[in-house]
Amino acid sequence: MKKFKKILISAGPTREKIDPVRFISNRSSGKMGYALAEKAVDFAENVVLVSGPVNLEVPSGVQCINIESAAEMAAAMFHESHDADLIIMCAAVADYRPKFVHDTKMKKSDGDLTIVLERTTDILKTLGENKKAGQILAGFAAETNDILENAQSKLERKNLDFIIANDVSSSSQGGFAKDVNAVTIIDRSGHREVFDLCSKKELAGKILKYIAVY
Numbered sequence: 001m002k003k004f005k006k007i008l009i010s011a012g013p014t015r016e017k018i019d020p021v022r023f024i025s026n027r028s029s030g031k032m033g034y035a036l037a038e039k040a041v042d043f044a045e046n047v048v049l050v051s052g053p054v055n056l057e058v059p060s061g062v063q064c065i066n067i068e069s070a071a072e073m074a075a076a077m078f079h080e081s082h083d084a085d086l087i088i089m090c091a092a093v094a095d096y097r098p099k100f101v102h103d104t105k106m107k108k109s110d111g112d113l114t115i116v117l118e119r120t121t122d123i124l125k126t127l128g129e130n131k132k133a134g135q136i137l138a139g140f141a142a143e144t145n146d147i148l149e150n151a152q153s154k155l156e157r158k159n160l161d162f163i164i165a166n167d168v169s170s171s172s173q174g175g176f177a178k179d180v181n182a183v184t185i186i187d188r189s190g191h192r193e194v195f196d197l198c199s200k201k202e203l204a205g206k207i208l209k210y211i212a213v214y
């Protein structure tokens with residue numbers, strides 16, 4: 001079912017530089033985003049993946065743009081978004097980056113060290129503010145508590161068509177860096193569709209099918 005012209009997906013973590021050898025990042029493995037990209041080939045003529053540093057093979061038929069920082073991901077996503085009819089932000093984008101990046105390796109000294117952080121661009125929110133006619137925008141909400149309420153408010157705040165709510169609490173069986181996941185998709189009307197625990201590849205196919213027939 002080739003329903004879309006171009007599906008644009010982001011995946012993986014970002015790295016925010018402190019100095020030439022250090023960075024701030026997170027535990028995202030990229031598995032969910034890569035699984036979506038692999039399945040997206042069945043739903044679109046053109047699939048573009050914007051990926052942070054991960055240890056995964058690019059699925060066949062997918063064009064991959066490798067980035068490191070949130071700023072680089074933002075630039076690639078905005079550039080690729082113009083002709084995309086479905087955009088899925090699956091990446092774990094850093095919300096903050098060091099305000100000052102040292103050109104040379106920082107030397108330790110006695111006592112504490114404070115690193116001042118500044119906000120990065122909210123890529124998904126910006127895409128929502130600039131949404132083209134007919135463009136479908138989906139985001140992920142990784143939550144540990146009040147999962148559906150938090151996800152729903154993100155959908156509204158960022159002008160999304162779908163939000164995929166993900167329980168990443170330690171008590172959940174799926175989520176960050178795992179091979180399995182369970183999610184609830186919330187749409188603009190507030191309808192909630194539950195997808196039980198299964199492999200991320202299987203889940204990716206179900207998510208895309210759900211969005212495609214919507």
Ligand code: CTP
Nearest residue numbers: 089090091093094095121122123124139140142
């Ligand atoms: N996202 C983004 N740009 C950012 C941060 C997040 O595009 N700078 C996207 C993610 O890819 C994901 C969604 O926004 O699709 C997550 O929403 P967000 O509000 O950032 O959730 P959290 O990071 O969980 O932040 P919080 O719960 O603290 O608001």
